[in-house]
Amino acid sequence: MSDIFYSLVERQPAGKDIVFLLDGSDGTRTGFPAVKDFVQRVVETLSVDDNKDRVSVVQYSKEPAAQFYLNTYTTKGDILDTVRGLRHKGGRPLNTGAALQYLRDNVFTASAGSRLQEGVPQVLVLISGGRSFDSVDAPASALKELGVLTFAIGTRSADSKELQKISHDPSYALTVSEFTDLPNVQQQLQSSRRFGKKIHLMSSCLFSPAGKDIVFLLDGSDGTRTGFPAVKDFVQRVVETLSVDDNKDRVSVVQYSKEPAAQFYLNTYTTKGDILDTVRGLRHKGGRPLNTGAALQYLRDNVFTASAGSRLQEGVPQVLVLISGGRSFDSVDAPASALKELGVLTFAIGTRSADSKELELQKISYDPSSALSVSDFTDLPVPRNSSPL
Structure with a gap:
């Protein structure tokens, strides 16, 4: 049975480990401030200071680069300060497959602060503005096997089928017109049921109270x-x-x-x-x-x-x-x-x-x-x- 069952029904530290994977390629430069704003809005809702929730941010284009790991910061203020100060990475092509593999090997690990072995839910939020140049199939499957709940949010320039492959379940992929629409996503997640399963589960993982x-x-x-x-x-x-x-x-x-x-x-x-x-x-x-x-x-x-x-x-x-x-x-x-x-x-x-x-x-x-x-x-x-x- 999936490890997620035990993450949800067993005793565990209340909280979750959330990794944001951000598209920093050349095509997302103008929308990057809205991406950072979305990450900040989510972090504002989390319980970081008491170590319930942990956060990591990775930015990628041709290659991935960890902005900080799950165990880098222990206060919400430090995370928010760092996110506000993030500079757009730039570069091309967009290698989403390589970035997902990087997360599997270097971020969702105990040495980087992941509490997977303690049964803490592992959540990945990908924000993408384009189609990947490399294959995402094997790395996405590897994250699913690890038990990571992946939600993929992409603009209309992204490949919707690719986002569905990456997501833990195809219904956990979400498309927005452009990155400037991201600030509205959290409100939709918290207040609306009309979007169905993908919205409610994402809301549960990102914004729910413990329990x-x-x-x-x-x-x-x-x-x-x-x-x-x-x-x-x-x-x-x-x-x-x-x-x-x-x-x-x-x-x-x-x-x-x-x-x-x-x-x-x-x-x-x-x-x-x-x-x-x-x-x-x-x-x-x-x-x-x-x-x-x-x-x-x-x-x-x-x-x-x-x-x-x-x-x-x-x-x-x-x-x-x-x-x-x-x-x-x-x-x-x-x-x-x-x-x-x-x-x-x-x-x-x-x-x-x-x-x-x-x-x-x-x-x-x-x-x-x-x-x-x-x-x-x-x-x-x-x-x-x-x-x-």
Whole structure:
């Protein structure tokens, strides 16, 4: 399973490591002040002084050049002063592929201040004004494999397909008319849902308060009766790592077979102890057939809502963990797409009976790499606090 799952659901230092990769080639000279302004606006929202968030800026054209690394500055003021003073690099051609590889080898590393091994989310924001002269395919894939969430923002002069390749998911690419439109992006990210998944996820990564809303969707159909204790144990292990008592994290559990049933909502319990007690006491639902599509739609309409305790509108990351033991009797396509459009990060874990051939788990997951297959529920991964799986 993707390292991002553990970055989101395990105990970790609140915050993120954000790297800005800025196009400094000849064609971006006039728009560079607006690029710097955008970076400053984002940095202003971060928690740098208490070491929750770390920032790095790399500028590139023919070759990349680190302006500063993730561990160079420990105060927001120093970062802002340096960004204001950045000089446009200049040069050509634009080698985005080489720049991405440079980040992989020299910036997203422990020696440069990356906390990847501690489970801290790694975020890359690329701002580009043109098409790359070299290939971006292999370096972009390398960053995805590392677990970096890459968002690519480009002007109309950039190659939209290339931006989609670079982004962690094609929908995380964003196009603006020109760099002078960048100052408006943050406001759009924070206040608008009409742009769909790419906007909400970017907003969650860059501007959200510490914490997350996690919903567990558990297969309670007849075929999972013997494995259900292992499922409950997995949920308990994850909950143990969360920060519930200070309202950073919220948890909901829904069990389903033919129909879904909420065991509790995101705003039902405010203490970790109450959640753990309830999970331990869960009884297997039973029933058939397994209607995963209906369950996903139920979550969309009844659980990821403000009335049920979801903080989606506040920019808090929304995480869904599906644990399934079989193939769905109904279609999952439309409900899964609806959750993606809402901005929910869905991770699907299934046994070998859960339709790996038809790629149902991959369809449900927000990204195909976020699906995991295990032999049976006793093999569910054990969350580890200090490192990703």
